Amino acid sequence: MPDIPMVNFEHVxxxxxxxxxLALEDINFRADPGEFVFLLGHSGAGKSTLLKLILxxxxxxxxxVYVNGxxxxxxxxxxxxxxxxxxxxxxxxxxxxxxxxxxxNVAFAMHVTNxxxxxxxxxxxxxxxxxxxxxxAKCYPDYLSGGEQQRVAVARALVHAPKLVIADEPTGNIDPxxxxxxxxxxxxxxxxxxxxxxxxxxHELVHRFHQRVVTLNxxxxxxxxxxxxxxxxx
Amino acid sequence: xxxxxxxxxxxxxLRNLGTHxxxxxxxxASLAVCMSLNTxxxxxxxxxxxxxxxxxxQNETVVFLDPACDDATAAAVGEQISxxxxxSGVTYMSKQDVLNTYESYMEEYAALWDEFENDNPxxxxxxxxxxxxxxxxxxxxxxxTIPGVVKVTAPxxxxxxxxxxxxxxxxxxxxFVLVLMVVSVITVGSTIRLSVFAxxxxxxxxxYVGATNWLVTLPFLVEGLAMGLISGVLSxxxxxxxxxxxxxxxxxxxxxxxxxxxxxxxxxxxxxSTVAFYSVAGGxxxxxxxxxxxxxxxxxx
Numbered sequence: 001m002p003d004i005p006m007v008n009f010e011h012v013x014x015x016x017x018x019x020x021x022l023a024l025e026d027i028n029f030r031a032d033p034g035e036f037v038f039l040l041g042h043s044g045a046g047k048s049t050l051l052k053l054i055l056x057x058x059x060x061x062x063x064x065v066y067v068n069g070x071x072x073x074x075x076x077x078x079x080x081x082x083x084x085x086x087x088x089x090x091x092x093x094x095x096x097x098x099x100x101x102x103x104x105n106v107a108f109a110m111h112v113t114n115x116x117x118x119x120x121x122x123x124x125x126x127x128x129x130x131x132x133x134x135x136x137a138k139c140y141p142d143y144l145s146g147g148e149q150q151r152v153a154v155a156r157a158l159v160h161a162p163k164l165v166i167a168d169e170p171t172g173n174i175d176p177x178x179x180x181x182x183x184x185x186x187x188x189x190x191x192x193x194x195x196x197x198x199x200x201x202x203h204e205l206v207h208r209f210h211q212r213v214v215t216l217n218x219x220x221x222x223x224x225x226x227x228x229x230x231x232x233x234x
Numbered sequence: 235x236x237x238x239x240x241x242x243x244x245x246x247x248l249r250n251l252g253t254h255x256x257x258x259x260x261x262x263a264s265l266a267v268c269m270s271l272n273t274x275x276x277x278x279x280x281x282x283x284x285x286x287x288x289x290x291x292q293n294e295t296v297v298f299l300d301p302a303c304d305d306a307t308a309a310a311v312g313e314q315i316s317x318x319x320x321x322s323g324v325t326y327m328s329k330q331d332v333l334n335t336y337e338s339y340m341e342e343y344a345a346l347w348d349e350f351e352n353d354n355p356x357x358x359x360x361x362x363x364x365x366x367x368x369x370x371x372x373x374x375x376x377x378x379t380i381p382g383v384v385k386v387t388a389p390x391x392x393x394x395x396x397x398x399x400x401x402x403x404x405x406x407x408x409x410f411v412l413v414l415m416v417v418s419v420i421t422v423g424s425t426i427r428l429s430v431f432a433x434x435x436x437x438x439x440x441x442y443v444g445a446t447n448w449l450v451t452l453p454f455l456v457e458g459l460a461m462g463l464i465s466g467v468l469s470x471x472x473x474x475x476x477x478x479x480x481x482x483x484x485x486x487x488x489x490x491x492x493x494x495x496x497x498x499x500x501x502x503x504x505x506x507s508t509v510a511f512y513s514v515a516g517g518x519x520x521x522x523x524x525x526x527x528x529x530x531x532x533x534x535x
Contacts, residue, residue: 055442078446085444097436099253112445117238156443 004069005030006164006195007054012063014049014219023049025219027063031197033163036190036227038206039199041216047199050216051168054197055087056080068163085113088157092169094149096141096156102128103137106155113160127155131185147178154185158194165189167198171205179205187211235449243449247456250433257429261461261521262468264425268418269469269517272411273509277477277500279407284500286400287367293396295374295388297360303382308358311382315360320373323363332356357384367393367400422520426458427528437532447533454525462521466514474509478502 007030014024024046031037041047052058053065056072065072070083096105106127110120128134131151141149150170157165167186171179183198183205190196200206206213215223251258297315299308308326316324333354340347362377364370374388430437440450484491484499 081441081444081446081449083444084442087444089442095435095439095442097439099250108439109443111239111242112440112443112449114236114239114449116236117242120238160443 004033005066006033006035006068007031007197008064008066009050009053010064010066012053012060012065014046014053014058015061023219024053024060027219027221029214029221029224031195033195034190034193036187036196036209036211037198038209038211038213039197039216040201040203040206040213042201044218045216046219047201047216048168049219051166051197051199054164054166055089056083081113085160086163088160088162088165090150090153090157090165090167090170092172094141094153094173096149096152098141101138101140102133102144102152105141105152106159109156110160115160123159124155127159130158131155146174147181150174150178150182154182158189162194164195164197167196169200170198171200171202176205180208183209239449240452243452244456247453248460250453250457251460254429254433257425257432258461261422261425261429262465265418265422265462265465265517265521265524266468266472268414268421269465269513269520270473272414272418272516273469273473273513274476275407275410275414276512277473277505277509279403279411280505281500282403282407283400286396286403289396293389293392295362295364295370295377295386297362297377297380297383298357298385298387299359300382300384301357303358307382311380312360314380315362315377318373318376320364320366320369321362322365323361325361327359327361329354329356329358332359368397370394419520419524422524423527426461426521426524430454430525430528430532434532437529441533450533451526451529454529455522458521458523458525459518460521462518462524463514464517465521466517469517470510470513473513474502474506477505477509 009027009029012024012027013022015022027046027050039047039050049058053060053072054067056065056067056075059073067083068086072083075083097108100108103124107120107124110123125134125137128137131154133148133151133155136144136148141152144152150173154170157167165186170182170186174182179202186196186198187209210227212227213223213225214221215225297311299311303311312324312326315321333350333356337347340350362373364373370388370393371390374386374390377383378386437450481499481502
């Protein structure tokens with residue numbers, strides 16, 4: 001097992017000041033490089049809070065969060081962007097910029113992270129080819145189907161070769177067939193050594209894949225089924 | 235920052251002007267109106283100041299010479315008056331010149347006129363104007379000490395009133411400009427904030443993919459500066475066109491209005507470069523600052 005986990009939560013609790021709600025309680029969780037993990041849970045289980053902690057949008061009230069060995073609480077504010085550049089994020093609502101073409105949306109992630117144009121010109125067409133959208137490069141997001149938009153979001157998340165991909169309910173706005181396709185793509189991504197965290201509430205989808213499943217309920221991890229055991233159960 | 239990144243983000247900021255054209259028009263219009271009001275207020279202040287100054291300068295100070303003065307002494311007095319700092323004009327009036335000014339009034343008193351012509355009772359004098367009315371009192375005192383001067387009649391009280399009016403107008407004008415500037419910044423800030431708020435998702439995405447605050451800010455800053463620049467140019471052009479029209483219209487006035495406005499309005503040539511510079515520089519600055527302040531709170535993602 002590698003020494004440095006990609007994501008590591010040590011006794012993490014998170015209580016929101018507003019309403020004093022305990023969103024996470026004593027969470028211990030690690031995801032290693034190249035691991036594929038489903039974070040399963042109903043609405044209000046604490047999935048979003050967990051993601052916000054990884055993204056360093058918020059800090060835990062107790063415990064430590066490490067991403068690729070970096071203590072997120074000790075991280076200076078100006079260093080946050082550099083940690084985020086190691087991550088690729090896929091949102092349920094895609095979050096594409098409607099005034100940009102598919103190509104520009106994907107290239108945007110590289111442009112704003114100060115990557116040389118030559119590299120952008122090489123990487124973006126390759127990524128679009130990978131998600132089968134090369135012929136839609138000049139289209140605007142509003143003219144694409146939900147599945148196509150999601151694939152643009154995947155291309156954008158992967159284009160800068162992240163070490164960690166976080167997918168927040170990535171199948172929420174696409175049909176079941178495309179959902180399977182999407183998960184297969186992310187599985188392939190994890191096989192290249194990239195850690196993939198998929199946050200979802202869709203039990204059926206999760207059980208179709210033989211990957212590790214961490215289930216959250218009321219802010220606590222209630223089960224952590226490793227990939228092999230999940231496979232055995234099926 | 236790589237040059238290509240800078241180019242991309244700058245280009246993005248400029249492209250946003252067209253993409254979000256409705257917001258651009260709203261921002262440019264509000265900023266241009268505010269800048270124009272500021273410039274107009276400043277021009278009014280400058281011109282009222284000029285008018286009051288002009289009126290004040292029409293009140294001449296009369297320096298009476300000793301009747302025993304010969305021509306050489308009178309000329310020496312004139313030179314000494316001219317040498318006093320703040321004196322803008324010196325005109326010599328001989329005894330005969332003074333008498334001649336009364337000729338038209340004395341048509342019905344021919345006998346008296348004949349007597350005056352034989353024995354002129356008036357004193358030769360210098361008509362002195364000063365460039366700054368607030369110095370009138372001290373200049374008068376200096377002139378009184380010049381050998382050969384017997385009396386100085388200066389409209390000190392009148393001068394003091396004009397100085398007070400001038401100062402009052404300046405203070406009011408500056409206060410008005412200050413209030414307008416605050417209103418401008420608030421108005422423009424609100425409009426730009428609205429524009430930034432409408433694109434908070436774009437900012438959010440930039441932050442999630444790992445853009446630094448500076449990289450996120452750059453396109454918005456470019457956009458703000460460009461809007462400010464356009465507003466400044468629009469404001470300067472419209473104000474100068476309006477001012478040119480006012481100056482030309484004032485030239486066609488008659489009577490007291492001609493004296494007040496036709497003579498004392500500051501000519502366009504004297505103000506256009508200042509107006510253009512401050513409008514463009516001010517507009518660009520307010521646009522840039524407005525963007526910076528508006529985006530700040532959206533950077534905490």
